[in-house]
Amino acid sequence: MNFNPFAEKPIKTKAEFYDWKQLAVKPYNKFQIDPMTRLRVILANGSEFEAVWFSHRFNRHCDNNDIRRQLAVTRRQEQQQQKRIAALKPINEDLLEHTIGYEQLAVELTATFAQRETDKYVQQAMNFALIEDFDHLYRYANLLDMDQGVKVENLIGNYTEAMPGRPTISEHRYPSDEIKRFVNFHKCDSLTALDISILVSAEQQTMNYYMNQAGFYHNNLGKQLYSEIAMIEEQHVSMYGSLQDVNGSWLEKLLMHEYAECYLYMSLWQDETDKNVKKIFEEHFNTELQHLHDATEMLEKYEKKEWKQIIPNGTFPELLKFGRQSNVDYIRKVIAEEITLTGVREDYSEVSQLPKDSMFFQYQKDVNSNVKSVASHNVIEKRIADEGEDMRIEKQMHPLPEMRDRTQDNTEAGR
Numbered sequence: 001m002n003f004n005p006f007a008e009k010p011i012k013t014k015a016e017f018y019d020w021k022q023l024a025v026k027p028y029n030k031f032q033i034d035p036m037t038r039l040r041v042i043l044a045n046g047s048e049f050e051a052v053w054f055s056h057r058f059n060r061h062c063d064n065n066d067i068r069r070q071l072a073v074t075r076r077q078e079q080q081q082q083k084r085i086a087a088l089k090p091i092n093e094d095l096l097e098h099t100i101g102y103e104q105l106a107v108e109l110t111a112t113f114a115q116r117e118t119d120k121y122v123q124q125a126m127n128f129a130l131i132e133d134f135d136h137l138y139r140y141a142n143l144l145d146m147d148q149g150v151k152v153e154n155l156i157g158n159y160t161e162a163m164p165g166r167p168t169i170s171e172h173r174y175p176s177d178e179i180k181r182f183v184n185f186h187k188c189d190s191l192t193a194l195d196i197s198i199l200v201s202a203e204q205q206t207m208n209y210y211m212n213q214a215g216f217y218h219n220n221l222g223k224q225l226y227s228e229i230a231m232i233e234e235q236h237v238s239m240y241g242s243l244q245d246v247n248g249s250w251l252e253k254l255l256m257h258e259y260a261e262c263y264l265y266m267s268l269w270q271d272e273t274d275k276n277v278k279k280i281f282e283e284h285f286n287t288e289l290q291h292l293h294d295a296t297e298m299l300e301k302y303e304k305k306e307w308k309q310i311i312p313n314g315t316f317p318e319l320l321k322f323g324r325q326s327n328v329d330y331i332r333k334v335i336a337e338e339i340t341l342t343g344v345r346e347d348y349s350e351v352s353q354l355p356k357d358s359m360f361f362q363y364q365k366d367v368n369s370n371v372k373s374v375a376s377h378n379v380i381e382k383r384i385a386d387e388g389e390d391m392r393i394e395k396q397m398h399p400l401p402e403m404r405d406r407t408q409d410n411t412e413a414g415r
Contacts, residue, residue: 005262006307006314010290017076023083026276027090030097035157036322037277039105040268041088042098044281046205047198047264048082051075054257058250067251067298074291081284088277095213096144096222100155102206103140106133107160109202111327113195114334116318122192125180125243126199127334128341128348129236134331135165136229138392139376142383143222145391153393159323161331162393164403166339168376170351170414171232172367174359177343178238185245185256186310191317193245197260198320200240207233221382224375239343251299252310258292259311267320328395336399340414351414364415371411380409 028037055075059068089098110133114126141152141162152162185193210230217223248256265285272278296307307314341348342360354360368374380390389406398404402413 002315003266004315005259005266005289005292006296008289010293011286013286016073018080018084023080023087025084025087025280027088028274028277030090030093034273034323035101035104035155035159036108037272037274038101038155039108039322040272040281041085041277042101042105042205043109043198043202044265044268044284045082045085046201047261048078048085049205049208050201051078051257051261052082054253058254061250064302067302070294070298074294077287077291081287084280084284088280094148095216096140096148097150097155099140099209099213099226100137100144100152102209103133103137104156104160105202106130106206107137107331108322108327110199111331112320112322113199115327115330116191117195118189119183119192121181122183122196122243124348125239126195127338128343129203129239130331131165131335131339132168132171132232132236133165134335135168135171135376136232138162138164139168139225139229139379141393142391143225143379146379146383146386147219147222152391156393159326160393161328161395162391163398164410165331165335166341166414167409167411168229168232169368169371169374169411170342171235172363173235173343174363175235175238177345177359178235179242179346180239181243181346182246183243184247186247186312189317190311190313193256194260194263194317196240196243197256198264200237200244203233203236203240207237221375221378225379228375248310249303251295251303252305255292255295255299255307255310258288258295259314261288262292263316264320266316270319271321332399339400339403342414374411377409377411384408 028041052075055071055078059071062068107130110126110130114123114130117123117126137160144150144152156162183192183196207230210226210233214223214226214230217226262285265281265288269278269281269285272281299305299307299310340350340352342351342354344354351360371377383390384407390409392406403410
């Protein structure tokens with residue numbers, strides 16, 4: 001598709017805002033939809049969340065009320081779009097089932113981006129977080145089986161496996177080791193800039209969801225698991241956020257945000273199979289196209305800059321597609337090769353190569369001194385105690401021999 005949103009005229013709608021009936025869209029049927037539809041809905045919600053909060057931050061750092069008034073109008077429209085996307089989630093899809101969608105999204109989105117990424121440093125960051133989110137899916141899937149008797153394959157379909165990645169207990173690192181080198185969006189491939197921006201919004205949404213929902217789970221073990229994994233999501237948001245370009249004005253960053261939203265909604269719209277959801281994605285794309293042109297006009301008016309100075313090639317690169325190609329083999333390869341890595345400042349290292357006084361070991365001692373108090377481990381131990389083995393969805397044996405024993409949880413790999 002050779003599509004440049006800067007060259008397209010937005011479609012004018014009759015009303016600037018939706019009424020209440022238009023906000024109350026028909027939810028999808030969780031028993032009938034393709035699992036990828038759930039992922040697209042969650043991803044769109046994360047994009048809207050990021051748009052709203054970026055706009056609020058911009059508003060709080062701007063002394064020009066003309067700009068702030070325009071931001072307020074756009075922000076209200078973004079809020080309405082977010083409410084429509086949120087309404088697509090059915091009432092009978094509970095907290096934990098929806099969480100499975102969050103983690104499957106993290107796995108499938110990151111694996112898709114990593115395989116098309118040309119910047120090896122960025123790809124490494126994606127791979128690093130990928131096998132951690134993969135492990136989270138496995139932990140939540142075991143909790144789902146124990147607490148509700150729901151088989152995770154009913155939610156994730158045949159797309160994604162559920163088995164150990166880098167054990168969650170091994171993912172807890174000293175905060176400063178999450179900060180990586182930022183990428184210059186003016187010089188990098190446009191896909192790199194878009195993928196980093198989209199991953200930040202997706203991981204940020206997951207972090208906030210767990211921060212807010214952990215206290216509402218109906219038993220202590222589940223509450224503790226949400227709290228623990230929420231801390232890893234904080235690490236992921238810090239890592240991906242540090243990859244974003246730190247240069248540029250607020251208006252330049254607004255332009256990039258709107259461009260990323262246009263790209264994402266175009267991708268979701270073109271890829272969606274559910275007619276109702278597809279129509280909503282199309283409507284939102286047309287609104288985002290208007291937002292992009294509004295941001296372009298503000299940049300020209302207040303900073304005398306053209307969009308080409310910020311985004312040299314406005315033509316959309318390859319659109320995002322979910323489920324068209326299996327990520328199973330790629331994820332298995334990354335697990336086999338990188339499970340024993342950890343972060344060390346801007347780079348990565350084999351845990352076995354770290355000095356004994358490293359901050360990683362000190363942090364592990366602080367938070368994981370008693371393995372029996374770590375929720376991600378206890379969830380698996382309880383499933384094994386109840387059923388004799390953990391719950392897995394594997395297309396073949398685990399790629400690492402040390403992770404194949406289903407009667408005990410490996411708490412040493414990568415630690």
